[in-house]
Amino acid sequence: MKRRTFLQLTAGAALVGTGAFGIPAARAAGKDIVYLTPGLDLPFWRYLSKGVESVAKAKGYGFQALDSRNSPQTQLQNAQDAIAKGVAGIVISPTDSSTAPSVLTLAARAGIPVVIGDIGTNSGDYAAFIISNNYEGAKGVGEALATALKAKGWDGGSVGLVTISQARKNGQARTKGFRDGLAAGGWTGKEAGLQQMQAYTADETFKFTQDMLTANPDMRGLFVQTDQPAIGALRAIKAARRSDDILVAAFDGIPEFVDLLKSKQIVASGMQQPYLMGQKSGEALVTALGGGKVEKEVSVPILVVTSDNIDKELPTVKETVFANEMG
Numbered sequence: 542m543k544r545r546t547f548l549q550l551t552a553g554a555a556l557v558g559t560g561a562f563g564i565p566a567a568r569a570a571g572k573d574i575v576y577l578t579p580g581l582d583l584p585f586w587r588y589l590s591k592g593v594e595s596v597a598k599a600k601g602y603g604f605q606a607l608d609s610r611n612s613p614q615t616q617l618q619n620a621q622d623a624i625a626k627g628v629a630g631i632v633i634s635p636t637d638s639s640t641a642p643s644v645l646t647l648a649a650r651a652g653i654p655v656v657i658g659d660i661g662t663n664s665g666d667y668a669a670f671i672i673s674n675n676y677e678g679a680k681g682v683g684e685a686l687a688t689a690l691k692a693k694g695w696d697g698g699s700v701g702l703v704t705i706s707q708a709r710k711n712g713q714a715r716t717k718g719f720r721d722g723l724a725a726g727g728w729t730g731k732e733a734g735l736q737q738m739q740a741y742t743a744d745e746t747f748k749f750t751q752d753m754l755t756a757n758p759d760m761r762g763l764f765v766q767t768d769q770p771a772i773g774a775l776r777a778i779k780a781a782r783r784s785d786d787i788l789v790a791a792f793d794g795i796p797e798f799v800d801l802l803k804s805k806q807i808v809a810s811g812m813q814q815p816y817l818m819g820q821k822s823g824e825a826l827v828t829a830l831g832g833g834k835v836e837k838e839v840s841v842p843i844l845v846v847t848s849d850n851i852d853k854e855l856p857t858v859k860e861t862v863f864a865n866e867m868g
Contacts, residue, residue: 572601572602572603572629573602573603573604573605573626573628574593574597574602574603574605574629574630574826574827575604575606575607575623575628575631575632576589576590576593576604576605576606576607576631576632576633576634576658576819577607577609577616577620577632577633577634577635577644578590578609578634579609579610579616579635579636579660579741580610580611580741581606582741582742583767583768583769584768584769584793584795585767585768585793585813586815587864588815588816588819588862588863588864588866589658589819589822590819591816591819591864592815592817592818592820592823592864593606593632593658593819593820593822593826594606594819595819595820595823596819596820596823596827597823597827600827602629602827605623607619607622607623609636611636611739611740611741612636613636613637613640613643616633616635616636616640617640617643617644617647620643620644620647624648624651628653629653629830630654630655630826630829631644631648631654631826632655632656632819632822632826633656634657634658634659634660635657635661637660637706637708637709638660638661638662638663638708639663639708641657641663641665642663642664642665644665645662645665645666645667646665649665654667654829654830655667656668656669656670656671656822656823656829657669657671658671658818658819658822659671659813659815659818660709661709661710668826668829668835669826669829669835669836669837669838669839670838671821672711672838672840673813673814673818673840673841673842673843674841674843675714675715675718675843676714676715676717676718676721677843678715678718678792678812678843678845679714679715679717679766679792679811680721680722680725681809681811681843681845682718682722682764682791682792682809682845683719683722683723683725683764683790684722684723684725684726685722685790685808685847686700686722686762686788686790686808687722687723687725687727687728688726689788689808689809690728690730690788691727691728693761693788695762695788696730698759699730699731699732699733699757699759699761699762700723700732700760701732701733701734701736701753701757701763701764702732702734702763702766703735703736703749703765703766703770703774704735704737704766705737705741705767706739707737712737712766715766715792716735716766719764719790733753733757733763734756734757736752738767738770741767741769741770742769742770742773743772743776745770746765746770746771746774746777747774747777748777749774750763750773750774750777750778751780751781754778754781754787761786761787762787762788762789763778763787763790764789764791764792765789765790765791766792767791767792767793768792768794768798768810769795771791771798771807772797774789775789775806775807784806788808789807789808790808790810791809791810791811792810792812793810793811793812793862794810794813794846794858794863796863798810798846799851799858802846802848803848805848807848808848809846809847809848810846811845812843812844812862813843813862814841814842814843814844814861815862815864816861816862817841818841844857844858844862846858
């Protein structure tokens with residue numbers, strides 16, 4: 542009799558402890574938010590992580606960032622570990638758009654909501670997607686570089702691209718936007734080639750830039766599609782003694798860019814607002830966890846910061862781009 546009563550109580554508890562989305566009681570009660578990031582060695586992802594963390598902690602959740610080290614296998618293992626621990630929710634910036642669906646499938650099976658913070662996915666279910674308008678941001682950079690090249694009388698020279706992975710939807714958008722921006726700005730030269738980053742380091746971009754300079758003596762411009770690697774490009778240009786005849790444009794932003802923009806070593810950078818993106822990702826996830834209505838896609842503006850407008854844009858940049866790391 543006692544055993545029958547125990548079994549009945551257990552079954553009842555199981556029914557009560559399973560929510561409308563089939564989330565097991567232990568997971569539904571989870572109080573941790575996990576951020577799966579491509580690589581915390583890149584400042585952009587650190588700033589986005591801080592944005593997610595600020596919301597998670599303000600709303601009473603624990604927080605942990607798990608570094609995928611630009612490896613799809615590590616990303617999947619991190620996702621499996623987070624799900625096994627019964628986290629409340631996941632924010633993911635995928636290693637690329639083709640690797641996101643496997644994580645989304647695992648989370649959906651476990652009833653754990655996921656918000657995608659940048660990059661995007663080729664398929665799968667998620668609560669919300671927080672994205673920058675990479676096309677428009679890169680188009681603005683292309684137009685700014687074209688204007689600067691024409692002012693120098695260099696609009697007939699070649700321009701090289703060092704890009705993020707073109708398997709990422711945001712990478713595809715940046716490349717198309719930049720090319721369209723050059724054309725809209727009246728640039729008439731040729732392209733000096735395109736190199737895709739794999740390690741996302743300054744040393745990698747240093748080598749890419751060296752190779753482009755050697756192969757293209759007429760190169761007058763270079764677009765580097767993320768922040769820290771742009772420093773490697775500047776080093777390579779300086780080592781080749783080409784600092785006076787190459788204009789560099791970048792994407793995203795780190796505190797070092799402020800002086801580089803003011804000195805015109807970088808003429809323009811399309812700065813996403815990663816801290817703000819992280820905050821919006823965290824807010825969307827917390828709303829989803831509370832059963833609230835979440836906007837499926839949220840676009841965060843990109844600031845096209847140039848040597849001419851850096852002083853005006855700097856207060857906003859310090860807060861939403863650099864996560865208040867600058868004094």
